Amino acid sequence: MGAIEPREFLLLAPEIFLAVAGMVVLAVGSIGRGLAHRTTALISLVSLAVVGALVLTVQGPAVGGEAILAGMFMIDGYALFWKGIFLLATALTIVLSMRFVEEGGYPAGEFYALLLFATTGMLFMASGFNLLSIWISLELMALSSYILAGYFKRERRSNEAALKYFILGALSSGILLYGISLLYGATGTVQLTELAARLPAAMAAEGMLVSLGWLLLAIGLFFKVAAVPFHVWTPDVYVGAPTPVTAFLAVGSKAAAFAILVRILYQGLAPLLVEWQIVVAAVAVVTMIWGNLAAVTQSNVKRMLAYSSIAHAGYVLIGVLAATEDGLWAVLFYMLAYSFITLGTFATVILLERREYAGETYADYAGLARRSPFLAAMMLIFMLALTGIPPTGGFFGKVYLFAAAVQSGWTWVAVVGVLMSAVSLYYYMGIVVYMYLRDAEDDTPTPLPSRLLAGAIGLCAVITVLLGILPGPIVELAKASLLQLP
Amino acid sequence: MESYLPILVFCVIAAGFLVVSLLAARLLRHRGSGRTSREPYECGNEAESFAHDHRFSIRYYLIAVLFVIFDVETIFLFPWAVMFDKLALFGFIEMVVFLFILIVGYVYVWNRGALNWA
Numbered sequence: 001m002g003a004i005e006p007r008e009f010l011l012l013a014p015e016i017f018l019a020v021a022g023m024v025v026l027a028v029g030s031i032g033r034g035l036a037h038r039t040t041a042l043i044s045l046v047s048l049a050v051v052g053a054l055v056l057t058v059q060g061p062a063v064g065g066e067a068i069l070a071g072m073f074m075i076d077g078y079a080l081f082w083k084g085i086f087l088l089a090t091a092l093t094i095v096l097s098m099r100f101v102e103e104g105g106y107p108a109g110e111f112y113a114l115l116l117f118a119t120t121g122m123l124f125m126a127s128g129f130n131l132l133s134i135w136i137s138l139e140l141m142a143l144s145s146y147i148l149a150g151y152f153k154r155e156r157r158s159n160e161a162a163l164k165y166f167i168l169g170a171l172s173s174g175i176l177l178y179g180i181s182l183l184y185g186a187t188g189t190v191q192l193t194e195l196a197a198r199l200p201a202a203m204a205a206e207g208m209l210v211s212l213g214w215l216l217l218a219i220g221l222f223f224k225v226a227a228v229p230f231h232v233w234t235p236d237v238y239v240g241a242p243t244p245v246t247a248f249l250a251v252g253s254k255a256a257a258f259a260i261l262v263r264i265l266y267q268g269l270a271p272l273l274v275e276w277q278i279v280v281a282a283v284a285v286v287t288m289i290w291g292n293l294a295a296v297t298q299s300n301v302k303r304m305l306a307y308s309s310i311a312h313a314g315y316v317l318i319g320v321l322a323a324t325e326d327g328l329w330a331v332l333f334y335m336l337a338y339s340f341i342t343l344g345t346f347a348t349v350i351l352l353e354r355r356e357y358a359g360e361t362y363a364d365y366a367g368l369a370r371r372s373p374f375l376a377a378m379m380l381i382f383m384l385a386l387t388g389i390p391p392t393g394g395f396f397g398k399v400y401l402f403a404a405a406v407q408s409g410w411t412w413v414a415v416v417g418v419l420m421s422a423v424s425l426y427y428y429m430g431i432v433v434y435m436y437l438r439d440a441e442d443d444t445p446t447p448l449p450s451r452l453l454a455g456a457i458g459l460c461a462v463i464t465v466l467l468g469i470l471p472g473p474i475v476e477l478a479k480a481s482l483l484q485l486p
Numbered sequence: 487m488e489s490y491l492p493i494l495v496f497c498v499i500a501a502g503f504l505v506v507s508l509l510a511a512r513l514l515r516h517r518g519s520g521r522t523s524r525e526p527y528e529c530g531n532e533a534e535s536f537a538h539d540h541r542f543s544i545r546y547y548l549i550a551v552l553f554v555i556f557d558v559e560t561i562f563l564f565p566w567a568v569m570f571d572k573l574a575l576f577g578f579i580e581m582v583v584f585l586f587i588l589i590v591g592y593v594y595v596w597n598r599g600a601l602n603w604a
Contacts, residue, residue, distance in 0.1 A: 004576075023590045030597035 008068040011075055014054040014083070015123045021047035022116035029109015040108040041098045044116055048091050051123075055083050063480075067129055071191045074129035081332050081481035082126035082259040085339055089252045090119045092343045095456045096350055097244035099449065104152055104242065111151060115248065118144035122256040131180045131190040131217075131268070134260050135173070138224070142169050145253055149241040161240025168223070168233040176220025182213030192268035199271040214269055218279060221264065224257035225313045228287040238306035239360075243353060246302060247346035250309045251339045258313075258335060262320055262328070266483050273323060280321045281413050287314030288420040295427050300360050301349060304427055305342075308386060311424060312338055315401055318417055322404040325485060329478035330400035336474060337385070337393030337467050344460030345382040348375055351453055352446070365431055367440025374454070375446065376435045381461045383428040385468070388421050393467025400475075548600050559588055 009016070025043060029035060035043075065076040093115060101111050121141030128134035146169060150162025184190050186209040187198040203210050223230040238246045265276055291311030298304040316338075319331035352364060352375070369376040385394035398421060405414040448454045467474060525533050566573065566581050573580075595601060 023587070027590050027593050027597075030594045032597075 004069055011058060011062065011066070011068050012073065012127075013058045014051045015120055015127075017054055018047065018051045018116055018120045018123065021051075022113045022120060025116060026109055026113035029107065029113065034107055034109045037098055037102040037108040040112050041094050044094050044112040045091055047116065048087050048094075048119070052084075052087050055080060055087070055123075059083075067193075071193065072130045072133045073124070073127040075127060076483075077481040078263070078332075078483045079126040079259075081336075081478060082255065083123050085255050085336055086119055086122040086126065086252055089248070089255065089339050089343065090115060090122075092347075092456055092460070093244055093248040093252070095452060096247055096343070096347050097242075099453065100242060100244050100350055100353075101151070106151060106153075111148070114144045114148050114151075118148070118248070118252070122252060122259075125256045126259045128260060128263070129192050129267075131183070131192070131195070131264070134264070135177060135180060138176075138256075138260065139173060141253065141256055142173065142224075145169075145245075145249060148245045148248070149237055151245065152242050155240075157240035158242060159240075161237045164233055165237045165241075172220050172223030172230070175216050175223070179213050179216030179218070179220060182209055182216065186210045186213060192264070195268045196270045199269070203271070210272075211275070214272055214276065215279070217264065217269075218276065221257065221261045222283055225254055225261060225316075226310050227283050227313050227317060228290040228310065231287070231291070231310045231313075234310055235303050235306040238309070239300060239302045243302065243346055243350045246305075247343050247350075250305070250346070251342050254309065254313065255335050255339060258316060258320075258331065262331060263483065265320065266323070266328075266485060277321055277323065280317055281410060284314050284317035284321055284413055285416050287311065287317065288416055289314075292420045292423045292427075296423065298427070299362060301362060301365070301431065302360050305345060305349075308424065308427075309342070311420065312386075314420075315398060315417055318405045318410070318413055319401040321410055321413065322408040323485065324404055324408050325479075325482055326400070326407060327404035328482050328485070329475065330397070330404045332478035332481060333471070333474055334397035334401055336478075337397045337464065340460045340463045340467070341382050341385040341392075341394055344378065344457055344464065345386070347453060347457045347460065348379050348382065351375060351448065351450070351457070362430060362434050365434040366438040368435040368446070371440055371444065372446040372448070374448070375457075378457050378461050379435060380432055381464055383432055385464045387425050387428045391465060391468040393464050393471065395468055396471040397467075545600075545603065548595075552595060552600065555588070555591065559585075 021044070025040060025047075029040060034040075059075045059080060062075040063077040063080060065074065067074050094112065097111065097115075101108065118141045121137045121139070121144065124137035125134060125141065128137050146162055146166040149165045150158050152158035180190060183195065186202040186206045187195055189195050189198060199210065219230060223233075226234040238250065241249065265280070269276055288311055291307050291309075291314055295304050295307035295311060298307060316331055316334055319327045319334065321327070322330075349360070352368075353360065365379075368379070381392065385392035388394045388398040390396075398417070402414040402417055405411070405417070526537070562584065563581070566577060570577065
């Protein structure tokens with residue numbers, strides 16, 4: 001282990017800058033009555049832009065792959081692609097939050113500071129190259145998320161969401177850490193490349209220990225991506241959390257969890273490929289079936305979207321399962337498309353929510369096409385994209401995922417995916433039926449209270465459609481962001 | 487597997503200790519009579535009500551959490567101070583960064599009024 005050079009810290013400039021920005025927002029927001037919501041949000045957005053520029057200029061030249069700080073972190077194209085997703089997701093979440101948090105009557109400083117801290121954790125997760133640095137980054141993200149889920153502290157449901165999220169999150173982190181400790185016991189290392197190198201010998205000597213270790217590790221990660229049967233926390237948390245936070249959890253946290261899941265499976269547990277493929281296949285199938293079937297029975301839109309996000313975790317696992325280059329870039333492409341689709345959907349829900357939690361049932365969408373043709377059209381695009389109907393990014397995302405699975409011989413899993421997508425048509429189109437075919441009780445037009453939010457929805461819709469018409473550039477970008485395969 | 491034998495022995499002794507002490511206590515102890523012996527001990531005064539009928543100020547919780555933070559800070563400072571010569575400038579900078587982060591938190595709780603008792 002060589003000496004650590006100061007240059008290696010410079011490579012982490014984006015993460016360090018974001019952490020400092022979060023602390024500044026927190027400290028400044030606590031002085032007197034704090035800054036206005038808009039000012040705080042603007043500072044946070046500017047910080048994210050600076051971080052994005054830093055990622056490109058400082059870490060960009062290292063896309064070839066550079067392990068820093070004694071193998072704790074890895075700067076490579078794969079990490080950069082994820083960081084792009086996280087920064088975009090957080091920026092859009094801030095736009096979604098501005099009015100919502102202000103109207104809720106809650107302070108601005110802590111909210112944006114926690115968002116920035118969670119994003120810092122995600123950026124570190126994307127680069128994490130050692131099970132412990134990955135775990136600590138994950139905790140930074142998770143602890144911030146627990147508080148964000150309970151941010152509307154005068155709301156019972158928000159309290160419930162935070163408590164359930166915290167208890168199950170702490171449990172899954174414990175399981176994850178236990179798995180890590182068993183793997184360390186068997187191999188004597190937690191650094192991913194060393195782990196992969198020592199696993200075959202450890203398998204021969206301590207088979208049980210290794211099996212238990214990686215299984216617990218995988219279960220912890222399945223908790224974080226909300227895969228069945230480790231999904232029970234998701235619906236309650238998604239429903240209870242303030243809607244912008246729900247969007248952040250459904251996009252940012254899920255993407256970050258997939259970033260580390262894929263890196264750990266592909267790079268750390270590469271010698272156990274055959275074993276983990278079976279487990280991932282089983283979890284993917286159960287997740288897709290249960291997520292979609294449970295979504296059918298929901299009457300609350302946020303709850304339906306929670307089950308839908310569980311189902312989508314199942315689809316992404318199909319790509320992870322393939323363990324080929326095609327599967328990997330399909331995962332990256334899908335997560336990018338899914339992020340914009342989901343953020344757009346939640347932004348529309350936020351616009352329709354009247355007072356804090358009202359306006360979440362399907363019935364609230366009745367006659368929306370007449371009350372607000374713009375919102376109805378946007379929701380239509382997002383619902384089509386979530387189902388996977390062209391011309392939207394959701395279509396190509398699913399095609400790439402399923403194709404990768406078929407090519408690597410997992411045809412039956414892909415077939416389940418296609419069948420379950422057909423089931424999902426039922427509940428996604430349920431909203432469309434309400435919007436276009438049912439009459440509202442009163443036909444007064446729904447005002448668009450925030451141009452900024454409407455603009456964000458429009459942007460998400462445009463990107464969703466663009467990804468469905470011209471997926472080429474993003475596919476090329478994803479293909480340039482691959483990991484070394486097992 | 488032999489190397490795990492001491493752990494097994496340890497577990498047996500630990501469990502045995504528990505069983506023996508509980509059994510001994512059950513056999514030897516004075517059999518108390520009813521209500522009085524089940525009341526919380528209040529230094530000889532009669533208990534006026536039950537603890538869970540009362541609400542406690544959230545400040546107790548805040549102070550306890552803040553105490554833990556600075557308690558942990560000291561735990562990290564101590565080994566660093568002992569190893570100061572070996573860790574040299576690198577260790578010093580790392581510790582300054584660590585303290586800086588904690589000070590930001592301190593400034594925050596101060597501004598938010600968590601330290602005001604009134």
